[in-house]
Structure formats: structure tokens, C-alpha cells
Amino acid sequence: MRITLSFAVTADGYLDDCSSKRLVISTPEDWAAVHRLRNEHDALLVGAETLRRDNPSLRGMATKVSLTRSGELAPDMRVFTSEEARCILFSPIELPHLASVAEVIVCREPITARYIVTELERRGVRRLMVEGGAQVLRMFLNEGMADTVRMARNPNLKLGAEGGFAHFLFEAPAGTPCTHEELGGMEVTTWQLKPDTTTEDLIYLRQAIEMSRNCTPSATSYCVGAVIRTADGRIFTGYTHETSPTHHAEQEALLKALAAAADLRGATIYASMEPCSTRKSEPKSCTQLILEHGLSRVVFACYEPDCFVCCQGAATLRAHHVDVRVYTELADEVLHINRHLR
DSSP: OEEEEEEEEETTOEESSSSSSOOOOSOHHHHHHHHHHHTTOSEEEOOHHHHHHHOOOOTTOSEEEEEOSSOOOOTTSHHHHSSSOEEEEEESSOOGGGTTTSEEEEOSSOOOHHHHHHHHHHTTOOEEEEOOOHHHHHHHHHTTOOSEEEEEEETTOOOTTOSSOEEOOOOOOTTOOEEEEEETTEEEEEEESSOOOHHHHHHHHHHHHHHHTTSOOBTTBOOOEEEEEOTTOOEEEEETTSSOTTOOHHHHHHHHHHHTTOOOTTOEEEEEEOOOSOOSSSSSOHHHHHHHTTOOEEEEEEOOOTTSSOOOHHHHHHHTTOEEEEOGGGHHHHHHHTGGGO
């Protein structure tokens, strides 16, 4: 998933997310640019406080997302009633009064950006735009779950420390690529925190899917292919049960890399399916092996269905700061290869 954070601030860095009345920061030209950017994403996330204060419709989005700790949202709010669109709410508690207007995902642990992204990917979301408020933006940034940050600053609007607004200014690490533009008096800066590796990822991911076709279908395991690309460009491949009836694809590729004395720190592994997080046939799961050998990126096409276990590979890897990319547009092909388990 590619994730964009977008927000507007006053000249002194205040956001409109803590006041009982709406503060208009953006100019019409900037708002038009924001709506064009929304159209490039298939899901939009805003905090519950924004829903309560502004009652926005968020029209035009295929998926509308929010998170609420209190559950104090009404089913007749415009975000739920303005059009036929999927609404998803993350909450630590059950919300039966909203069950008819939204899919409520109950998270018993503290809600994190990693959890939100993983669950949205499971539901096919490929590009997510996050518009705040300040706590939500900080959560995504602190967890490293942002690829692009767009900050629009109004140099003609200054609040000082009064007004009950939240202060939020973003500072990217030195050397981060960025662009600047002026839109109707707004100073817009866009930072690329992480490069867009989609083209390269899809090449190697399709190679991994082709590797999976070499597997002999089994009633006890998925047909999976894997490709490892080391930081210095070396390539190692594997598929399920290639050399052993207990080896998974990622394990086969890792063993080849280790036999060749390859440095796996900073490497990327491409797998047709989510790396396993629990297994009985080997002492360590593929997720554990990936972490143990220091790979920095994991790219896969399909989340593992809940057939044998409830896999938590992506969530575990993200919790250990591994960059996980999922291209769900290839998931149907992976599931077709594994149709023997349906």
C-alpha cells in the first residue's frame, strides 16, 4: 500500500482539529488540488473528531475510514449517508449502533497505524490518503507508515497560541526529496519519504508467482514462490517443498542465499503469499527467519487465508520495522494457483 499524509496549517503551524468551530485554512485552489489527490487514492482516513466537528461527506471516495475510541458517532452523519460507499471504522469497542452503516473492526489492543494498514490491505485497499487530525498524523509518522507527506501552509493566517487548535509542523529528515509550489497563496511542500518501487516490485513479485507454479499441490500447504534480491543485486529463488517436504518457499530461497554467503542485511524478499508466522513442521516460521537474517523489505501479493492458521506475518514484520508492501491486485492469481485448498 502507498500512503499519503495531507494536511493544511496556518503560518505558525496550527491545525483545525481541536476547536468546536471550523477554521478554514486552505484556499480554493489548494482545495481543488487536494480533491484531485483524493481521486488518486481508493481510501481516505480522517479522525472521529473531524467527523463530529465538520460532519463531512467525503464524497467520491470508494472507501471512507475513521477510528474512534469512544464510539460517539451517529449513524445519520453525512459520511455514512451521503452516497453508496464502503465505510470502515476502527474501534477498541463494539459499536452495534453503527453496524448497519459501517464495517466496524474491533481492535482490543491500542489502535496503531500498522494495524489499520494491514486490515485495509486485507480488504483490497491499495492507496490510502490520511488527512488527520494531528494525533492520527503523528501516529502514522511515528510508526514509519507514510510514503508521501503533503503540507499546505497558509502564510497569511496566524493564530498564535490561542484558539484551542493543535500545533503540527512536519520536518523531514535532511536530504529528503521534496517539491514546492504555490496554490492561490498556499505554500505547498510535498516530501517523498520512501521511493515508489511499484514497477520493480511487480517485476520480482510476478517472478515469485511464476516460481510457485513449480510446486506440487499439497493438502497441507500452499503453493508459494519466493525471490530474494540482496542489497548488492544478487538474486536467489525458491518454491514450497523444492528440496524438502517441510520447507516453505521463503526458507528455500534463504537457504540458497546463506549457502552462497550472501549478505542478507537490507535485502528484499518477494513472496507470492504472506510469510507464515506460525508453523509446526519447522522450529522457526518464515517471519522469524526473515527477522533473524535482517531483511529490510518484504513484498507479497496475497494475505494467507485462514485455512490452517490465522497468519500474522505482515503485522509481526511491521511491528519490527520491516517495510512491508502488498500488491493485492495480484492476489486472485495466487489464489487460483492454490485452488486445490478451497
